[in-house]
Amino acid sequence: HMHSALIVVEVALSMVLLAGALLMIQSFVKVQRLQFGFDVDRVMSGRLILPPYRYGDAARITQFTRELIPRLQAIPGVDAVGITNYLPLSGWSGGLRFSLEGQPPATETEQPTASFHVANEDYFRSMGIPLISGRTFTDRDTSDAPAVVVVDEALARRHWPGESPVGRRVLIGSSTGPLAHEIVGVVGDVQAHGLEEPVEGGMYLPVWQAPGPVLGITLRTALEPASLASQIGPAVWRIDPEQPVTYVLPMAELASESLAFRRAGMMLASSFGLLALMLAALGIYGVLSYSVTRRTREIGLRVALGATPGRIARLVVREGMLMTGIGIVIGLAAAAALTRFLASVLFDVTPGNPLTYAAVAGILLATALIATWRPARRATSVDPLVAIRTE
Template sequence: AVGVLLAAWGVPLLVSLASRSLPRLHNVGINLQVLATTVGAALLTGLLFGVVPALQSVRGISTVALKEGGAGVGTGTVHARAGGAFVIAQMALTLMLLVGAGLLGRSFVKLMTLEPGFDPEHALVAQVNLPAARYGTTAQKLALAQVVIERAGALPGVTAAAVSTGTPLAVGAFGTIRVPDQPAQSEAPWGSVTAATPDFFRALAIPLRRGRLFVPGDGGASRPVVVNEALVNTFFPGQDPIGRHVAFFGGRIGTIIGVVGNTRELSLSAEPPPVIYEPLVDDAQSFLKVIVRTAGDPAALAAPLRAALRTLDPELPIDALQPMRQMMAESVATQRFYATLVAIFAGLALLMAAAGLYALISYGVVRRTHELGVRIALGADAGRVLRLVVGRGAVLALLGIVLGAGGAIATTRVLKSFLFEITATDPVTFVGAALGLVVVALIASYLPARRATRVDPIVALRTE
């Protein structure tokens, strides 16, 4: 019942962390089928781990054992060995989960601390879809874009406002790029093309590396374009690209006037592709990306920006009005979800492994009460008894770690596609997970070992 209540609380929380693109996410929940399966598995587990030891105990009871008060060595040894095997298996599986959680967690941290090529802080982005009935011509689209920039730029705290057909992590268009005066390649490189107004780069704090940015009046017959460093490295390595020409889909040819830094276009984990920026007047689309930079909290500007856009056209569809930082978080939602899920399973496995080891060591202390009493009576100090008992737990933990490390090396390969700037056999993660498991195992062994050091030899000998 407690587990069902925890699941009813935890499942919606996990679903909220998942990416919206996760298949059939809306079907995830607790229903009768899930409850029946869970209850059945719990009952089967209880029967399996309850009946089997009971049968072993019945078979292992001998007449001698009964005469000796039930301290039969045979049955106790079988139980101890079986318990030890289960604890080793628990430790191995726990290490595998800890390694998986560590790899996904470290990869997620690297993604979130990555330099994306732009400054997401204080940036707010909205998408405005333009109905063809009212904004069917290029002139109508450009006129609206100009008014949007003026209204957005007049909002309190706004330091820059721009309109574009795409942003980092939400590219506007993608196609092949080539250089007219270079030999044609068998497979032309692909890149993104974004049309933007002059303040686009300032609104996103994309740095200028060479040349100049757009100014009012750019566009038209001259077709000036700004490119990123990835495009320069692809087509003009070691050359000055200013004044050179690039051709992109649609038969358009632009003249390079400036070079800006690389930005993550497709996702945070994908390498920056070649990017061409052109003036909005050369490629106005049926939607607008409105980008504003503010001196304060961008989330606080969401309502004023929406209201300002509504005053221009009350029926204007406004989608995805959110801070750029939120866009970054959503771009790694899948990685965050899997890391959280595996971490939860690893934590539960660690808890069960610690409980299993604690129970086994406690059982061993009870079985060996007479032996420990004799040792203490013969002069064994508390430290020696402590090492004897804790040593048993340490051996089981080390055996589990050896098996778990081998299993982790074999299974973490499936995580390669989810990892970023970290290998599936990252030694830091493996060592950290192993050390963490050793610490937990020592703590779980130490608690019953402390009780063993307090055994009264007289009482122990009498009970035997």
């Protein structure tokens, strides 16, 4: 009875761990099916932080950026060079407050906010971010030209639902007061902070109208992106030998790193679940093998009295499945209570999904059936004369 009780506990524990693992796997699969909103496969990235003692004003930053772009374009295999401030998935971000032209002025705390990005004319092409309407930036969008801005779909839906924002104007604060920017285009949404984070709604300003010390580099290539890694640094150092270059990584690697926590959790839960399943299977096999040995005389008598091999096998299988069934019932109750604590780390998956529990119960029953096969087969081969003589 003690052995059987231990098997019931093992099966119940397996039920809980496997249910948690299956929920984590479903969540990971659903996250992977989402789209980042940009091409992660053919883009190489890098980041520069220009020190203020060498690049203390907008003119110097602009001059450095204008010298950098053609040097990066000269790298063999580069199809487009993008410049931004904060690379998607890098963990860096910025925001700004704005107001809609024609609306009553609001206090600073009441003003709407948007994530803030700068971009050169080839940034959207380098990243594969689609243009929805209007246009993106051109080389004419300089500091001397009218102030323009590109918004993403999320911001357009929020403030101009059902209509195009192209041609409208937003007021963005500057050192001289709010400056009107004309919206010239709408681009697709980008999951800049990871697939699971909601899109905040963002604005892109031309890099020539809003230069800053943080420069994110995106190189689109038909080659393997990692093959460009060794050439980004030299292109920068020909302009400034003392300028560090960081985040020299394929965008696919940044995308993979954004899923690292969820991937690790899924693998850990799966490992514990499989270990518990294996221990439960070995336990069922061991208990039934011991039971067959202990009941050899009983089985021999049953055979002598006319019991068929099928009936003997069912006797053993029934014992194993009974332990498994009790363990599953207990495990179901425990899993329903404990998996609720996983809700905060699950994505688009309900902890109480009955199909998940049914699948785990099916796995446990199938495993138990396999574990009972050899003891049941051994029981059907008991020779009644030998069994009785042995006793």
